[in-house]
Amino acid sequence: xxxxxxxxxxxxxxxxxxxxxxxxxxxxxxxxxxxxxxxxxxxxxxxxxxxxxxxxxxxxxxxxxxxxxxxxxxxxxxxxxxxxxxxxxxxxxxxxxxxxxxxxxxxxxxxx
Amino acid sequence: xxxxxxxxxxxxxxxxxxxxxxxxxxxxxxxxxxxxxxxxxxxxxxxxxxxxxxxxxxxxxxxxxxxxxxxxxxxxxxxxxxxxxxxxxxxxxxxxxxxxxxxxxxxxxxxxx
Numbered sequence: 001x002x003x004x005x006x007x008x009x010x011x012x013x014x015x016x017x018x019x020x021x022x023x024x025x026x027x028x029x030x031x032x033x034x035x036x037x038x039x040x041x042x043x044x045x046x047x048x049x050x051x052x053x054x055x056x057x058x059x060x061x062x063x064x065x066x067x068x069x070x071x072x073x074x075x076x077x078x079x080x081x082x083x084x085x086x087x088x089x090x091x092x093x094x095x096x097x098x099x100x101x102x103x104x105x106x107x108x109x110x111x112x
Numbered sequence: 113x114x115x116x117x118x119x120x121x122x123x124x125x126x127x128x129x130x131x132x133x134x135x136x137x138x139x140x141x142x143x144x145x146x147x148x149x150x151x152x153x154x155x156x157x158x159x160x161x162x163x164x165x166x167x168x169x170x171x172x173x174x175x176x177x178x179x180x181x182x183x184x185x186x187x188x189x190x191x192x193x194x195x196x197x198x199x200x201x202x203x204x205x206x207x208x209x210x211x212x213x214x215x216x217x218x219x220x221x222x223x224x225x
Contacts, residue, residue, distance in 0.1 A: 006155075040218070050211070
């Protein structure tokens with residue numbers, strides 16, 4: 001069982017609302033990631049972090065922002081949600097020696 | 113540049129018959145290769161990984177994969193499918209130490225009773 005947790009699991013909100021998706025891991029991993037996944041599709045990297053105070057944008061352009069103030073915590077924020085942001089967001093961290101990715105169970109966001 | 117191709121978007125097998133999910137990769141470096149499984153409304157779970165040790169890799173739930181450098185393949189197999197194997201499977205290539213994980217487009221496995 002991976003020790004990486006995402007909240008909320010499901011969120012339905014109206015257009016224009018600000019939302020934060022939480023992600024925490026207890027494995028002490030330096031590298032963390034946010035992926036976006038539409039139903040039945042592959043994963044696209046939207047943000048990653050190599051450690052505290054390090055954040056970078058991924059390959060898929062996203063209007064979301066992230067922060068990494070503590071090693072274990074990597075929240076994702078949307079300042080003003082739109083229907084185009086409707087998707088599943090998966091948080092992950094990686095083990096340095098093997099490169100294995102550990103995933104949370106995902107946050108499914110629906111913007112009305 | 114790295115890339116990964118999953119050759120089948122959907123695979124259907126009968127319960128108790130063998131499973132073969134195909135994956136080809138391209139990498140400029142010695143790659144690390146992974147297979148992940150995703151059940152509905154869940155995150156991804158590691159099935160197995162290849163990181164330049166034995167070319168035949170055994171994973172969880174009876175799955176295994178063989179790294180074939182000459183064919184640039186990393187196909188996933190299981191001798192006997194179980195109903196609980198029905199899920200989406202992703203082949204992933206990476207270079208250790210980087211943030212780059214290249215995901216395949218996934219193969220949806222259906223297991224028929």
